[in-house]
Amino acid sequence: MSPRHEDDEPRSKVEQHHITGPNVGVGSARDVHIHQTPQSTQPPRRSDEDWDVDAGFKLQPDEYRSFSLRLGVGEKLSGLVEADDDVSCWVLGPNSLQSLEDGDEFNPYWEEEDITKVKVSFIPKSGHKFFFVVYRDEEEEDEVSVSVKLRTER
Secondary structure: OOOOOHHHOOOOOOOHHHOOOOOEOOOOHHHOOEOOOOOOOOOOOOOOOOOOEEEEEEEOOOEEEEEEEEEOOOOEEEEEEEEEEEEEEEEEOHHHHHHHHHOOOOOOOEEEEEEEEEEEEEOOOOOEEEEEEEEEOOOOOOOEEEEEEEEEEO
16 A cells, blocks of 8 residues: 555645635635634724714703713613803603703713813612703803713623
């Protein structure tokens, strides 16, 4: 019995028409490149430019702007508010927003008073509809320019 050489191994021939699929690079049958997409259990990271809310506006004294958000359990609201004079920011539930509109006392889930710049970071204890509110105090005289950037993250 003679020793086997590599050349004695049976070969299968790859034809161009055998090469298909979303992970296959373009080329001829002799220079096949298979590209695997990385498998990850984490959602793709969002860039600093991906905002659910990206708004610029002006507020008169005793005026507010609200943004409706739905946060689920395990989600986090994050972002940045910048203004050229003091504003107040709150995360409110529907009942507290109604109280604000009625001029009554309310209980915010998150708040920052009299700020010109603040990072937003809020993790709710339960998931439901929230309102992010930016308010200009009635005691102030001039309108203020405001920038709000918000996103929900897991």
